[in-house]
Amino acid sequence: MFVGHYAAALAAKAAEPRAPLWAYVVGCQLVDIGWSGLIMTGAEKVAFDPSLPGSSLVLYEMPWTHSLPAALAWSVAAALAAGWTLKLPRRAMVFVGLAVSSHWLADFLVHRPDLELWFGGPKVGLGLWDAPVIEQAVEIGLVAVAGAAWTAQRIRAGLSAWPALVFLTFLVVLQIVALLLPGGGDAVGMGTSALAAYLLTAGVAALVERRGGSAATRLREAPSAA
């Protein structure tokens, strides 16, 4: 699961537009942003097996980012941090937290069993990576549906649809580039390129929303702020 995670950010933005898109975009990948850093330091472990279908990643140790309790802790911490730093209304804070926790659920769908239910507990994952065509269809399908919802929300709010269309196009291009890259490599290379992709996506999200006008949305909806 790569760009499929961003479906959660788009859905959250459609449902609660008062948080900036970039916050949801960072949120839905926050667990992997942490993972990128931790595999580079060796605190979490990854190996590569290019013969595996779907993804070459062998994620044999990642308790601090991808265990269920860790994912929940990241969600609560991110909601509180976003609420405090961005001065978000309570409902938007909750949606940032939901975007963060969506990451674990989406990973559960595609990962081979590597997600601990608790520290040292059994590992779960439905393994959709082993059916790569279906997995890609699910990712792009989720992004398309959530992207349509955000586009509709912008139109209802009297805003232009183009930022949504630009962002969706960017996500599709990103997924194609990721598919074309060879599997394998090392933890530092993987962590660096993953981190670069996450930060670039957050930057594009901030840019399209800024250029496309979101302040108007927030101002228009401010009276209903919780």
Ligand SMILES: [Zn+2]
């Ligand atoms: Zn992940």
